[in-house]
Amino acid sequence: QGKFTLLRDTRTDGSFLVHHFLSFYLRAGCKVCFVALLQSFSHYNIVAQKLGVNLTAAKERGQLVFLEGLKSCLDLLFGEEEEQPGQPSPLQFLSESTSDLRALFDFVRVSLTPTDSDSWKGPVLLVDDLTVLLSLGATPVAVLDFIHYCRVSVCSQLKGNIVVLVHSNEDLEDEENELVVNSLCHHSDLILWAEGLATGFCKDVHGQMKIIKRVSLQQVGEQDLVQVYQYKIQDRNVTFFARGLSAAVL
Amino acid sequence: LVFTEEDKYGLYSNLLFKYFLAEGIVCGHELFVASAKEHPDNILKELPAPSLDDTRGEELGDETAAVKSEDFQDSMKIAWRYQNLPKMEASPTTHTKFGHYYDVSKKMPPEQLQSIKWHSFYLHEELSSQPKMKACNMNSAYMRLLQSLQRIISQGGFDGSDPQKKPKNVLRIGIQSLGSLLWGDDICCSETPEDAHSLTKFLYVLRGLLRKSLSACIITMPTHLIQNKAIMERVTNLSDMVVGLESFIGSERETNPLYKDYHGLVHVHQIPRLNSLICDVSDTKDLAFRLKRKLFTIE
Numbered sequence: 001q002g003k004f005t006l007l008r009d010t011r012t013d014g015s016f017l018v019h020h021f022l023s024f025y026l027r028a029g030c031k032v033c034f035v036a037l038l039q040s041f042s043h044y045n046i047v048a049q050k051l052g053v054n055l056t057a058a059k060e061r062g063q064l065v066f067l068e069g070l071k072s073c074l075d076l077l078f079g080e081e082e083e084q085p086g087q088p089s090p091l092q093f094l095s096e097s098t099s100d101l102r103a104l105f106d107f108v109r110v111s112l113t114p115t116d117s118d119s120w121k122g123p124v125l126l127v128d129d130l131t132v133l134l135s136l137g138a139t140p141v142a143v144l145d146f147i148h149y150c151r152v153s154v155c156s157q158l159k160g161n162i163v164v165l166v167h168s169n170e171d172l173e174d175e176e177n178e179l180v181v182n183s184l185c186h187h188s189d190l191i192l193w194a195e196g197l198a199t200g201f202c203k204d205v206h207g208q209m210k211i212i213k214r215v216s217l218q219q220v221g222e223q224d225l226v227q228v229y230q231y232k233i234q235d236r237n238v239t240f241f242a243r244g245l246s247a248a249v250l
Numbered sequence: 251l252v253f254t255e256e257d258k259y260g261l262y263s264n265l266l267f268k269y270f271l272a273e274g275i276v277c278g279h280e281l282f283v284a285s286a287k288e289h290p291d292n293i294l295k296e297l298p299a300p301s302l303d304d305t306r307g308e309e310l311g312d313e314t315a316a317v318k319s320e321d322f323q324d325s326m327k328i329a330w331r332y333q334n335l336p337k338m339e340a341s342p343t344t345h346t347k348f349g350h351y352y353d354v355s356k357k358m359p360p361e362q363l364q365s366i367k368w369h370s371f372y373l374h375e376e377l378s379s380q381p382k383m384k385a386c387n388m389n390s391a392y393m394r395l396l397q398s399l400q401r402i403i404s405q406g407g408f409d410g411s412d413p414q415k416k417p418k419n420v421l422r423i424g425i426q427s428l429g430s431l432l433w434g435d436d437i438c439c440s441e442t443p444e445d446a447h448s449l450t451k452f453l454y455v456l457r458g459l460l461r462k463s464l465s466a467c468i469i470t471m472p473t474h475l476i477q478n479k480a481i482m483e484r485v486t487n488l489s490d491m492v493v494g495l496e497s498f499i500g501s502e503r504e505t506n507p508l509y510k511d512y513h514g515l516v517h518v519h520q521i522p523r524l525n526s527l528i529c530d531v532s533d534t535k536d537l538a539f540r541l542k543r544k545l546f547t548i549e
Contacts, residue, residue: 016527038488039524040461046525070458077384077455078400094451095384135450135484137387167487174480201535233527 001122002155006188007165008181011196012207014165016233018128019044021163023051026058030160031120033111035090035104037069037132050236063120065111069132091136099138101146109153112160123160125150130184131167131177140179147184189214194231205230209240251457252466253485255473255494256427257514262495262539263470265298265354265546267424270468272297272358274366274422276350281368282402282423284395286432290370293426294363298352301544353544371398373433389448391434396455399423408463423460423467428452430472438475446481453488490522495539512538516548 007017022044025032036044044066045055058064067090076089092103112123133143147164154160168181185191191212197205213225229240256263271294274281283290376394383397403409408421429435429449437443460467473494476482486492497514498504516537523529539548 013523013529015523019527038457043525047527050527070454070461073455074400074458074462077386077396078382079384095386097387132454132487135447135488136454137447137451167483169483172479172483174483177480235526235528238527 001159001161003161003189004151004155004187005161005163005190005192006184007163008185008191008193009165009167009195010169010193012194014167014192014194015039015128016238017192017194018126018163018165019047019051020238021124022055022126023048023053025124025126025161026053026055026063029063029121030124031063031065031112031114031118031122032058032124032126033065033067033108035067035069035108035125035127037127038129040070041066041068062118067107093138093142094136099142101133101138101142105146105149105153108150112154112158114158123154123158125154125160125162125164127162127164129165129167131180134176134180140176143180144183151187187217189217204232206233207231208243251453251460251489252468252491252493253489254468254470255492255517255519256470257495257497258474259497259499260427260470260472262497262514262541262546265541266495267426267468267470268293268297269352269546271422271424272300272352273349274420275358275362276300277420278366279420279422280366280406280408282371282399282421283368283426284371284373284398284424285426286373286391286430287427289372289375291372293424294368294370295357295360297358297363298354299356299358300362301351301353351545354541354546355544369398369402371395386451387447388451389434389445392448392452395425396452396459399456399459403459403463403465408465410463418464421463421465423465425467425469428469428471429476437478437481438472441477443478443481446478449481450484450488453485457488486520489520490524492519493517494519509538512540512549514539 005021007014007021009015009017022032022034026048034044041055048055055064055066059066069091072089072091073094076091076095088103090104090107093099093101108125112125114120114123130143130147133146134140147162150162154162164184166177166181166184168177170178191210191214193210193212195208195210197207207230209229209231211225211227211229215222216224228243230243230245231238231240254263254266271281271283275297281294283293285293373391373394376398383393383400386393403421404411406419406421408419410418427433429437431438435443435449436445437449456467459465469489471485473482494517495514496517498509498512499514503509503515516539518535518537521529537548539546541547
């Protein structure tokens with residue numbers, strides 16, 4: 001409870017982790033607010049079905065609040081003039097000169113604040129992927145502020161968890177991106193870092209996963225626990241194995 | 251959303267761009283062609299003709315490919331992005347027949363072009379109409395393109411907004427040389443462009459439009475002119491498929507005996523991972539292309 005997990009991918013696609021956490025928390029009975037910025041609802045729904053979860057049903061029973069960023073953006077930019085004054089679009093920053101993500105935060109807060117009729121276990125905020133906000137013109141400071149407010153609200157006040165995916169590649173000199181990612185790393189309780197293999201594409205090993213448990217945050221003087229595995233993504237599953245021990249090799 | 255990085259002189263990406271459009275005509279799709287460089291009407295006049303017989307057999311006998319060097323003038327990079335459509339393989343293998351074949355030595359007959367509906371967006375001829383789009387701090391050329399596209403999608407019923415519309419068709423969108431100076435964007439000119447976000451914002455909105463409609467889009471971009479690596483990564487992230495063409499013209503590879511039968515390399519940087527945990531990775535990763543008199547092949 002109250003944990004911040006950072007999903008990070010470099011030179012590969014770490015979205016399989018997002019699919020995992022989404023179905024994991026829904027099956028656990030948590031209330032989930034999913035800020036999906038890059039893909040459509042149906043994409044996640046189809047994959048979730050393979051993982052044994054029905055997103056449409058979860059939405060209908062109020063367990064899942066799904067923000068489809070692409071659709072929201074279109075509604076904002078091409079939508080009709082009459083908008084309810086009390087409900088600005090979560091992606092309001094796109095059409096404003098200031099780039100603060102207050103509207104997005106308000107959306108998250110309202111979605112996860114339990115109502116009287118709610119009986120879900122712990123709220124969860126899931127974001128895929130945070131670095132897209134930079135591509136949309138949000139400043140790194142605005143993005144970090146947004147996460148900070150979410151932590152206070154979701155982790156501290158509501159005792160829930162946050163899982164955020166970011167892309168990063170230090171070779172690419174994207175200062176804004178690295179600023180956001182490094183800052184988030186410092187404040188994460190758990191980091192799952194998926195990396196493409198340095199040797200290039202391989203059919204049996206899709207990448208390497210570094211699992212970093214930030215023990216140093218909880219106890220002074222303690223070292224972080226780092227474990228490294230390799231993985232292969234399959235249609236309904238991801239298999240992990242120790243480095244050099246993929247089934248193809250053994 | 252398929253994104254193609256142009257080869258240095260743009261000849262080959264230009265060709266692939268035309269193949270995409272030609273396939274649309276043969277399939278009866280509707281077309282939307284946008285350019286700041288060439289009038290789309292002219293692009294559409296220069297499409298390859300569908301070959302009526304299997305020309306592959308002919309090509310095998312046609313050993314000497316006479317390729318004129320004067321043809322290698324224009325540079326274009328094409329970007330593809332596919333949205334909710336089956337993936338199209340660039341090179342049909344001998345076992346599967348997918349799509350149609352074209353003869354690049356002949357032009358598509360005008361009657362065939364007239365058989366489908368098409369829209370063109372030539373930046374310099376576009377009148378700035380009332381903006382139906384809310385201001386979003388984006389380059390005005392991109393905004394006009396998005397408005398035009400949104401209007402066509404909505405009026406054409408591609409987004410399912412009008413249930414009475416006739417049987418669903420696919421809209422094929424081709425955007426030429428996005429990001430170049432002709433679109434008013436300076437990302438090709440400097441490493442620290444003034445407006446670093448217009449292109450990525452444009453791509454995000456485009457992605458949204460594609461996701462909610464029956465459409466597929468190809469974009470070409472002169473990425474060899476873009477020095478900012480961060481922007482390229484963001485662009486890749488916003489695309490479904492990214493392909494780069496590297497021609498051998500003027501490079502040291504031109505004389506490398508390994509490549510003597512080919513004109514360039516095809517780099518597949520990213521393939522779509524849609525509606526699934528896995529993606530359709532083929533075993534072959536080293537691809538090269540060659541342009542013969544009648545046929546463009548990727549092997």
